[in-house]
Amino acid sequence: MFAGKLYYLSNIYFQEEGGESMSVFTEEILDRYKREIILKAKWTYDSIVEGLGVWNAIAEGKHDGKAEEVIRRFVSGITYAMSIVRILNVAGARNSSRAQIRVDAIKNKWPNLPDAPQGLKQIRDDLEHFEERLDTWAFTSSSHSIVDLNLGMSPEGLGSFFGVEEKELLRNVDLENNFLFWNHKVKLKEVLDWAQKLKEEIEK
Incomplete structure (x- = not known):
């Protein structure tokens, strides 16, 4: 691991280490x-x-x-x-x-x-750790309903109409082109x- 300070010189980047400078980025x-x-x-x-x-x-x-x-x-x-x-x-x-x-x-x-x-990061984390989100659904959902892979939907409307829980809403996209997962979204x-x-x- 490098120790010391980072310097910028003539578009070359140096890391000072033990009194010596090492060229890192050109x-x-x-x-x-x-x-x-x-x-x-x-x-x-x-x-x-x-x-x-x-x-x-x-x-x-x-x-x-x-x-x-x-x-x-x-x-x-x-x-x-x-x-x-x-x-x-x-x-x-x-x-x-x-x-x-x-x-x-x-x-x-x-x-x-x-x-x-x-x-963006939250949605990506949901997608990358999908198995953990399914575990949460498996252990906490009261009805084990699941809403996944739908286009043009609203999580608020669906939840109030059908009583779907937050953790039962997975990969969906609403009419405003928001990618939805649980209560997370990215436009x-x-x-x-x-x-x-x-x-x-x-x-x-």
């Missing part, structure tokens, strides 16, 4: 992170747009598909988006020292990158806009 190395962020931003955008396109086609009777085909694409977009968030943040990194150097270098190079949409349009703005900012 422009070439930063470019590799840049290309990865751009790639994941494109995958995020494309996945969500494809999901919306399939949803519209189903609604118009032009596609004999199922809601799970749409939600699968939304889940992919959310997963790609969160992989960008992990590049841009230290939280959750196994090697926090290296992660901090990486994050500082990226933010020094591109100081105006937009913040991730509210709710898919905000994820789209964020991915596009991020790509534009880092390509400058």
